[in-house]
Amino acid sequence: VGQAAPPRHVILSLAVPDVDDSGVIEKLVAAAGGSGVWETLGEEALRTTTLAYLEQPRDEDPREALPDADGTLEWQFRADADLLFSGSSIANPRQRCTDAMLMTEPERCDAEGFALTDGGRVAAYDATQLSLADVITFGFNVALAANAAAPDWTWQNTGSFLYRTAWTEPTGPMGSGFVEAADQIRLRSTLSWRGLRQGGTDQWYLPDPTADVFVESEFTEPEGRGYHWLLTRPTLGFRFQLVDKLQVQIMGGFQAQPLAPDRQVEGGFGATMTLSPWDMIKLDQQFARMAFTFDYFVAFSDAEAHGTLRGTLDAAFDLAGPLALTLQANLYLQHQSAQDVGAAVSVSAGIRLGYLGRAIGP
Structure with a gap:
């Protein structure tokens, strides 16, 4: 920009007159829309740095040394927290x-x-x-996710923590007054190989071999059971990407209760259908999103079969920034030979504080 200019350069594709006044040049650059100012490298100028890099001998093709954007590992992190508190005094x-x-x-x-x-x-x-009666209700619902995606494999990790309790006036002299409405901890980790999809092949019938670990537990142990619920279920199977956000996973493996008195290991098979957060409606910069997961697994023990269906439906509408209105429904069904079906349904609505982030590497 001229010999009389201070030790800095304005980077802009602009023809400037041959003058020594740096102030005149900066005004011309600003009028043309330029604003970026870079400090000089001193002795390590751009030319000397480039020449020093090129002087180093290399055996590989220089074109192959460039980073491949399609081969970069990408991480996606999501955290959502719903909090519920209400009370009444009569x-x-x-x-x-x-x-x-x-x-x-x-x-x-x-x-x-x-x-x-x-x-x-x-x-x-x-x-x-x-x-009415005195009631205090407290609950929270926290969902976490850390997913990694590469061209030939994916690693999905999710966790959900749901708990709601209510206190009412004791119904008897020994009544505690506390009633749990929801108590659930679920963790899941799924590793998938996408080698069959290399080369841009995205047919839904091409499977992704998967290894899956599912864990289900609770915060408090209910009276009368005698042990803490801790279900572990490792499986192997195949995942099919039906459309962009919808996938189905078929699996087989076993499940066990390591804290149960009998510690019985049960083999079985099942399937999982998952819809990743999908934008249903867009209003200006606000979205209405929906996601769901339905997991069904049949286990066999001593010639008896019992199956469990776990379902979660989540809908959210953006308010401002990280806040959103939410509606979530949880379904749990269990059936066994010669027994009636047991069912539990939980529905909650409220305000959510959410975070979504991305990272590249390593």
Whole structure:
């Protein structure tokens, strides 16, 4: 930019007049839209650095030394947290006897002056809002994911932590008042080889061999069972990418309860259908997304078969920044020979704080 210029250079594809005033040149560059300013390298100028690099002998083809963008390992990280807290306090006193009742109907009053109906005290007010019970509800739902993708393999890692509890007035002298509505910990790690898809082949019927580990546990142990729930299920199988966001995995392996008294190992097979977060609706810069996972596995033990269906449906609508409105439904079905089907359904709605990030390498 001229010999009289300070030790810096403005990088812009622009023809400038042959002047020694750096201020004039900077004004011309700014008027043309330039704004980037780079500090000089001192003695390590661009020309000397390039020549020093080229002087080093190399055996491989220089074209092969360039980084391959298609072969770069990419990581995707996702973290979503839903928090629920609500409470209510109700104070509805017992009905007291009036002076008229004490004079005319003393048998309807107890020794402390409270009115009796069918031998028991009754509430003073009949309003709906004063006829409810004290309730405190607390819950959280945290979902984590760390997925790696390369041209010939993928590694998907997910974890979900769901818990909700409610406290109500104890129903009896020994009642604790706490009731758990949801208690679930699930971890999953899936490694897939995509070698059959090399060369840009994306037919849905080409499988990806997979190795999968599924773990299910709980935060607290319910009364009467006698052991903590910890289900582990390693399997091998094949994954089929039906469309961009929808995939089906067929697997076979075994499951076990290492903390159970019998520690029985059960072989079985199953399938998993997964829809990655899919944009259903777009309004300006806001999205409505949906995702689901349905996992079914049949296990065999002592000539008896029992199957379990686990399902999660998640919908979210962006609000602002990391906040979103959410609706999530969880389904759990279990069946066994000569037994009725057991079912558990949990639905929650609220506000979510989410994070999505990407990283390249190593």
